[in-house]
Amino acid sequence: MAAKTIISRPIYGTLSPQPGKHHLFIADAEGALAITDMAGKAPAGFFDGAEIVFIPGPEGKHIAAVEALKPAQLHIAPSFASLLPRLRQTLTNAHMGLRLYLAGTEGLIGQAMQTALEAGIDHTSMQTEHRGSLARRMQCVHCKGITENVTTQPATCSHCGLLLLVRDHYSRRLAAFQGVCINAEDRSDIPPMEEAFP
Amino acid sequence: MSTGTTKLDVVVSDVVPVNDLVTRFHFRRRDGELLPTFSGGAHVVVEMRDGDRTRLNPYSLMGSPLDTREYTISIRRDDVGRGGSLFMHRQVKPGLEMVISYPVNLFSLDLRAKKHLMLAGGIGITPFVAQTSQLAGAGGNFELHYTCRTASLGTYADVLRERYGNRVRLYHDDREERIDIERLLSSQPLGTHLYVCGPAGMINWVRDRAASLGWPSETVHFEHFAAPQPGAPFDVTLAVSSKTIHVGEQQSLLEAIEAAGVDPPYLCRGGVCGQCETNVISSDGKFIHNDHWLSEEDHRSGCKIMPCVSRFEGKSLVLER
Numbered sequence: 248m249a250a251k252t253i254i255s256r257p258i259y260g261t262l263s264p265q266p267g268k269h270h271l272f273i274a275d276a277e278g279a280l281a282i283t284d285m286a287g288k289a290p291a292g293f294f295d296g297a298e299i300v301f302i303p304g305p306e307g308k309h310i311a312a313v314e315a316l317k318p319a320q321l322h323i324a325p326s327f328a329s330l331l332p333r334l335r336q337t338l339t340n341a342h343m344g345l346r347l348y349l350a351g352t353e354g355l356i357g358q359a360m361q362t363a364l365e366a367g368i369d370h371t372s373m374q375t376e377h378r379g380s381l382a383r384r385m386q387c388v389h390c391k392g393i394t395e396n397v398t399t400q401p402a403t404c405s406h407c408g409l410l411l412l413v414r415d416h417y418s419r420r421l422a423a424f425q426g427v428c429i430n431a432e433d434r435s436d437i438p439p440m441e442e443a444f445p
Numbered sequence: 446m447s448t449g450t451t452k453l454d455v456v457v458s459d460v461v462p463v464n465d466l467v468t469r470f471h472f473r474r475r476d477g478e479l480l481p482t483f484s485g486g487a488h489v490v491v492e493m494r495d496g497d498r499t500r501l502n503p504y505s506l507m508g509s510p511l512d513t514r515e516y517t518i519s520i521r522r523d524d525v526g527r528g529g530s531l532f533m534h535r536q537v538k539p540g541l542e543m544v545i546s547y548p549v550n551l552f553s554l555d556l557r558a559k560k561h562l563m564l565a566g567g568i569g570i571t572p573f574v575a576q577t578s579q580l581a582g583a584g585g586n587f588e589l590h591y592t593c594r595t596a597s598l599g600t601y602a603d604v605l606r607e608r609y610g611n612r613v614r615l616y617h618d619d620r621e622e623r624i625d626i627e628r629l630l631s632s633q634p635l636g637t638h639l640y641v642c643g644p645a646g647m648i649n650w651v652r653d654r655a656a657s658l659g660w661p662s663e664t665v666h667f668e669h670f671a672a673p674q675p676g677a678p679f680d681v682t683l684a685v686s687s688k689t690i691h692v693g694e695q696q697s698l699l700e701a702i703e704a705a706g707v708d709p710p711y712l713c714r715g716g717v718c719g720q721c722e723t724n725v726i727s728s729d730g731k732f733i734h735n736d737h738w739l740s741e742e743d744h745r746s747g748c749k750i751m752p753c754v755s756r757f758e759g760k761s762l763v764l765e766r
Contacts, residue, residue: 267659268631341635344659367559367636372661 256415259356259377264289268296268344271337272318273359275302275327277379278351279309285348286316294318298337300330302355327358334359338366348374354384354395357422370419381444385413386423393423400443401429410437413444453480453489457541458515467568467600468534469507469519472545480513485576486552486640486668489516490714492544495532500700502529503670503715505571505642506548507601509578516545519600521568527675527695551717552642552668554579559636561587564624564651566643567594570601572668573642577609590624592616592643626654640666670715671735671754673697679756682763683707684726698752702766709752709766716754723750723764730759 262285264270270293272282279301286294298320301313314321324330338345347363349356356375364370382396385404392406401410404426411426418425430436459471474480483506493500504518523530537543552572554561561580563573573589580587589612593599596617605613616622630639639660641651648667655665675695682689683702692701699721702709712718716736725748734744736751743749750757750764 265659266657269659338635342631343633343635343637343664344631345635346659346661367557369557369661369663372663 252415267346270297272299275351275355276304281350281376361422385426483548485579487548487550490546507571507574558638564641566647569643726763
């Protein structure tokens, strides 16, 4: 569970059913379990007006659990990038009364939130629940390249190769944590790399 | 003491009757300079010096925020109120020197919105006159739904229709025209923000419907200045300043505290901003809460009161003031 360190570090809650006319869920991997747990608290017929977009991940788990909820629409996607055009289209055509629920890894929650913010949903209006990996999406503050699924501290920028301290400083606009060069004074000073975000 | 605001010395530059109930007042600075800039939805507190009595009432600025040569407010005459509107209607003439507060905005537009949906009831139209000017100047996307009793009491309905055409929809009570709120709220594009200003009943109705139709509270903005209601006189002990004061029938608790020489912070004087929130040390009686600031839980607890609009009936009330 993410602890609050600095003000920009996102804190996630527990999904709960909101009043609304349409309910859009976006989840990856273990995030499916946040939806099934919430389903127990939802009023009868809640999923009749719901759409679930699910990225099962390489192991392909939890698809049956999501199907069992019988949402009005279920879309299984191989990656966030692949569902993005569809998500943008859905949000462009949506009306007030649509509620958004994001569950799973921080990278998934952050990127879905970034898209929803552009569509005009306030981040405080979205339900979020973190499940699964703590892996981070990181922006290198030097070259601006984004590295996905960062699990180590420090981490190597996949674009410019600098060794970066992965900070808790987070940008909702970029959906990424900030990575700052950890050995700018002396590049030969290489601190040990630990598995910090398993 | 008004929090964070200084006063403006102004002169009444014009007084224009708008209809049977509403009169518009124009203010310019006495030194001829431009007035401070403001944003749509802002209000000023007008000091009304009426003999030995001073009333301080908030009114929304309704001019264009792009023009700060003058401020304009429109006041609906309230024949059974505490007399502030009657004073303005009867005593205030062009040339009169008055003092108003700097503008304060507790009802501002959220400019991140993709669209602004505005619902006005009666004299609640005034902040929207300024907000629509602001948005129209910036190419903003808005829609105004305005409910009034009759066409002749539809203050500025003609002006707004002339300026914005079909973006303004009018509803007349006497023709039994009603806002189809379910349909209106369900057909708005994602990213719309809702603004409502009017009678308390209208605000509560709209907020309630919006919440149940899934509008997040961050997207619902409302403003209702509760004018202080007259009521039975009562006595209050101010524990910090060791004073016992009497609140008259036509006086607000805040005014009585000020008359005793104690200077609590205030901003809106209409139960909205929260500045004058005061802790109750002890009480024996019933609170008459009229504010929109404290939560229902706070109201029930009997531990807090907003002295600008709320009153008390009972044996004793001790405030931390």
